[in-house]
Each structure stands twice: as structure tokens, then as C-alpha cells.
Amino acid sequence: MHSTRAGPAEDTVPGLPAGPVVLAWLTQFLVGTDLFVVAPLLPHIAASFAVSAADTGLLVTAFSIAYVVASPFAGWVSDRWDRATVLVVALVLFSAANVGTALAPGFGVLLVARVVAGIAAAATGPTVYALVSTRARPRARAQVLAVVGSGLLTALWVGAPAGSLLGRYVGWQAAFVILAAGTFLLAFPHAFVWRARPVPAAASPSGASQRAGRPGRGVAVSAVAVTTLWAFSVYSLYTFLAVALHSDGRATAVTWLLVVYGIGAVVGGQVGGRFADRADAVRVTRSALALTAVLEAVVALVFPVTWALACALGLFALAAYAFFPAQQRHLVDTFPERATAMLSWNNSALFVGLSLAGAAGGQIVRALDYPALLYLGAAVAVPACLVARGRPARTGR
Template sequence: MSSRTLGWLTLFLVGTDLFVMSPLLPEISRGFAVSTSAGGWAVSVFAIAYLVGGPTLAALADRTGRRCVLIAALAVFAVANMATALAPSFAVLLGARGLAGLAASGITPSVYALVSATAPPAARATWLAVVTSGLLIALTIGAPAGSLLASAVGWQGVFVVLAVAALLILASTVVWTRRAAPPPPRTGANPLGATTTASTSDQYQLEPAPAVVTKVRAVSVTALWALAVYGPYTYLGTILREHLGFPPSVAAGALVCFGAGAVIGNLAGGRLADRFGGRLTSVITLLLLAGAETWFGLALHAGPVLLLASLAGMALAAYPFFSAQQARLVARYPAASGSLIAWNNTAMYAGILLGSAIGGTALTHFGPALLAFAAAGVALLAALVATSSITAPR
């Protein structure tokens, strides 16, 4: 089994664990006799634990070894899911979900770092994009499948299955990482593997781990990207059904179009970054995202066909960025790639949380069109930041 395949399966599992909570929340809330808003904390504590744990666990992985952190985090993840299934009270369930989020914050960057270290140099960004697609496909396949499974075995059974799956992946990881321990990055190597047409600013030499201020600057563009994308996306169902009056079938079609565009765009981003370099791909993608969100704002009252096409275009434009940004970070800081990728994921979660908060307020007071135009403005700002967020070594 290659690192790419194992990484995809691992992130598909983590994504399913996160996204399946949404369709299961009504049943969980009824089971513990809590309100829907209180039940939502089962999702929030996962995200908060991920935000807190990501940078710390990734720095630990860079110092002590990514294999050890990944194996330990997978073991904790399996325990957390079993604890979720067996939780006797809602408070215990919240603790289990927080533990799962903490474990996920150790799993995700370790997977990305191990895959980037074992991928062919000329296809590193492509491999990262393939692995990332596991998270995106979990949104469109894993979560609905978990919801269907819950109708047969209950919501507790879903988390038992996730715990067993985590143990199987843990066993595979122990075997694979023992056989294929990646060599340390070589000084002067080009970890991104861009061809001669790529920008030379993506080809860096090994140097000491960056300071916190440098890390924040490097991943700030990811926070802006997430804010631009998830500000409108979080309220997509509300926009389509309450503001535009579309039936549920159109709302479902919109999610399918967006999900398909996200997967295709993510995979395309890896190839583009390998070919043209992470910096150029990131900047062009963000400019295209600004245009696509402007198109979405203009297409709100143009009928369902154009509206669905604009959503697919928005996802196609948005998701090449993430793979390109990850490849760019690995290229710039190969010795601290796990740490930088963790900071990047933390920035993404921060942008999502901020986008959800600001997007709801903007939608309530200004309407969906201005929300889309504001998101386009944030994307333009992100494109500007991306030109200098990751600097060449001195």
C-alpha cells in the first residue's frame, strides 16, 4: 500500500468522523434530551480541540518523529470514537468529541508530511491533492453513508464502525511506516518538484524552523481563503431556500455541484502547482475565486441553471488553492513541513469559524448578493497577501 492510498483512507476516515455529526445531531440531541443548539457543541468542541492541538502536536512530530505521533493519534482517535458510542451522558460525549478533535489535529498534518516526504519529487503537489480529496469526498459520500448506517444500527453504531476502521488503519500504518520510513530532506533539494517553467521562488534550501511570526504570516492567506469560501458556503442552504425560494431538490443539486467542483478543483490544483509552482497557482486561483464569487452574486436571480453553474465554478476556482498552498509550505520549510501544515490547517479552521460568524451577520443585514461580493473582496485581498506571505530565505 502506498503512502498516497493510506493517506487518502486516513483523511477520508477523519473527514467522515467530522462531517457525519451534522446529520446525526438530531438523533443525538433527542437521545440525551438536549436542545439542537446545545447539541451543536458536539461539532464545535471538535473544531476547538483541533485549533488548539494542531500546532503543538505538529511541532512535537517535527522533533520526535511523525510516525510516532501519527500512530499515537490514530490510537487515541479510535478510543475517542468508541467513547463517543458508549457515552453515558452528553458531557462525556462532548469530552469524547474533544478528544477526537485533538487526535485529528495530530493525524492530519502527520499524514500530509509523510506523504510529501515519500512522493516522487515531480508529483509532490499532485499526491497531496489526491490525499486531500479524501476529506472532500468524505463530505459528499462518507457523511451520507454514515447517516444511512445510523438508520440501521443507530448513531452509536456509526461511531463503533469508525473506531474499528481507525484500528484497521492504525495497523496498516504501523506496518507501512516501518517498511517505508521516509529519508530526511536533502539540503538544496526542491521538495516541490516544480519543472523548469515553475517560479524559482518555490525552490528553497533547508534551513532552521521558522519563528511563530513567520508561521502566522505564511498561513494568513489560508485564513483569508477560508473566510472567502465558507462565509457564503455555510449559508448556501439558507440562501437557496429562504432568500430565493428554491425547493429542496435545487438545494441538494447545489451541494452536489459544489462538492464535485471542489474535488476536481483540488486535484487540478496539485497538477498545476507541480507544473507552474505553488506561488503562481495560489495567486491565480484566488483571483479566479474573486471572479467566480462575483458571478455567483450576479447569478442569484438568473435561474437555477446559471446559479448551479456559478456554484460549480466557484468550487473549481477555490479548491486548487489549498493543494498549492500546502505544496508551497513544504517547499519552503521541508524540515518543519508537519508544523507548517498544522498551522495551515489551523488557519483554515479559524477562517471557517470566522466566516460562519461574519457570513451570518452579513446575510441577515445585507442579503446574499452583498455577502457574495464581500467574499470576492476578501479573495482579492488574499491574492495580494499570497504574493509575499511566504518569502525566500535570506
């Protein structure tokens, strides 16, 4: 079965030829850059439209809400229509939304453009993940997901800072024009690559999943609820790290500590993907959640000491981001007929957890301190580990 799909490029990325994986990685990188670059550009946008910094924060909120609301519907559509077509339409819409962002004559139009961008991104990310996961060899599925997902993580510490520098020296509109051009150009190869590669029979779920039939709604809800708890735990630490360091008089350490965190996250994703392909995916998610809880508490303990904080942050990111490709593999294996829909719900769950971390975290840091927020994040990872532990038994019967 595999011999019909093999080729020289397949040695580059296990489970799938390098071309589609690179294309998927670039897509995630550009969409991720668009997501992360808005925050550092907010001061420039505020100056352009003569609005307050608080008002420009609505741009991030509008994008996030649009993403959370649209993602499940986009996944449902993608599972019922041709995924390649859905992806191409989403990329063209995403490109148009970024053109609208760059050319917006007023703040109201800009806000609408970000809503459209959020809707398009909701259809892009999960569809890309579903396409690569269902076409990868089953034994390398999580590895391929991890490689593609690293595009999003790379956007966090490479794409967003680059866009911020571009906005500072050329103008914030230039960043969105480049993103619009990039995503529009990517739509063309996506229109052909996936149509030429039908889903192989070997990409079907494991025998245990086949015997399980279609898991119920309760199993699906508990599966994605784990992602919400994980996201709260991880992003309560990340969101307020720079603020806490500034308040502590260590502003000069922010950049290189974030680089350490970003590198740890990329490595963690690769490690998690490899282990998920060699062992039970749920066992990997459970182990990652347990280590996340322990290491987040360690970060809280060593926070006053910068060198120890750097070591703890790198290890925390490695453990925390090992969870995500394993979780994605578990969802695709358990819900093969609803793969895109489940990955869409999973991404929505991530945004819900991220939003809750931002809303609750600010209040906790203000009332107590940053380490107290980290202890809470570590505590939240514990029930996530317990919920993840019960899923194999329920889905395997």
C-alpha cells in the same frame, strides 16, 4: 535515486506507490467523515439525550476548538518524534474517542469525547500530509497531496450523507462505531508502511529554498494567514448555501447542487496539484485566489437562476480548491524541517477562517442577504492574493 523506489504501483499515483497513498486517502476520508457527519446527526443526538438543538451545536464547537488549539502542538511533537508513531497513537486515540462518543451515557461525557476526537484529528491530518509529501518525488509532491486531500473532500459529499442515512435507519451511534473500527484497523498498516520507507534525499526542498535557510516567523505567519482568508472566502459561500436555497424556496435543489460543488472541489484539488508541480506553487495559489474572488462574485450575481448557479458553483469550487494542495506544497518546500508543524498551523488557520465565516456570515445573511455575504467573501480573497504574492521574494533571499 528514483529507481530505488520505483515499482509497478508507482505508475498508479505519480510520485509515490499507490499503497501508501490509498492508505493515507482512507485515513483522511474516515477522519473527514467524522468531522462532517456530526452536523446532520445533531437532531438524533439531541433526541437521545433530551437536550436542545442549540446545545448539541456545542459538539461541533468543542471539536473545532480542540482541533485549532491542539494542532500546532501536535505538529511540533510530530516533527521532533517519529511521525509514524505519532500517527498510530493519534488513530488509536481517535478510535477510542469515537467509541466513547457512541457509548456516552450522558451529554457531558459525549462532549468530552468530541474534545478528545478533535485533539486526535489535529495530530492525524497534518501528520498524514507530512508523511506523503516528504516521501513523494519532489516533482509530484502537490499531486500526491491533492490525491490524499481528496479523501477529505469526498467525505464532505459521500461519507457524511452515508453516515446521516445510517443514523436515520440504524441509529446515530452506529456511524461512530464504524468510524472507530475503521480508524483502529488503519493504525496497523500505518505502523509499518512509513517505517519501511525512509525519506529520500530527492525529497528535499528546491535549491532556492535551501539557499534561503530557515525563514523567519513573520514569513510563517503571513503564509498561514493566507489560508485563513481563503477559508473565510470559501466557507462563507458553502456554509450558508443550503440555508439560502431553503429560504428561496429551492430546497429540492440543495442535494444535487452540493454534489456539483463537491465534484468541482475534488477536480480542483487535482488540477491545482498538477499545476503546482509544474509551475511555481505560489503562482498557483495566487491565481486560484484571484479566480475565487471573481467566481464568488459571479455566484452572487447568478444566485436566483438555478442552472446558472450550478455552473458557477462548479467553477468556483474548482478554482477555490486548486489553492489548497499548492499552498501545502509551498509550506513543505519553504519549511522542510518544520513541515508537520506548518501543515498543522495551516489546518488551524483553515478552521479559524471557517469559524469566522460561520460566526460573521450568519449575522450578515440575517441583516442583508446571502449574495451580500458572497460579495464580502470575494473581497476577502483579494488581500489573500496580495499577501501570497509577496512570499517568494521574502523566502528566496
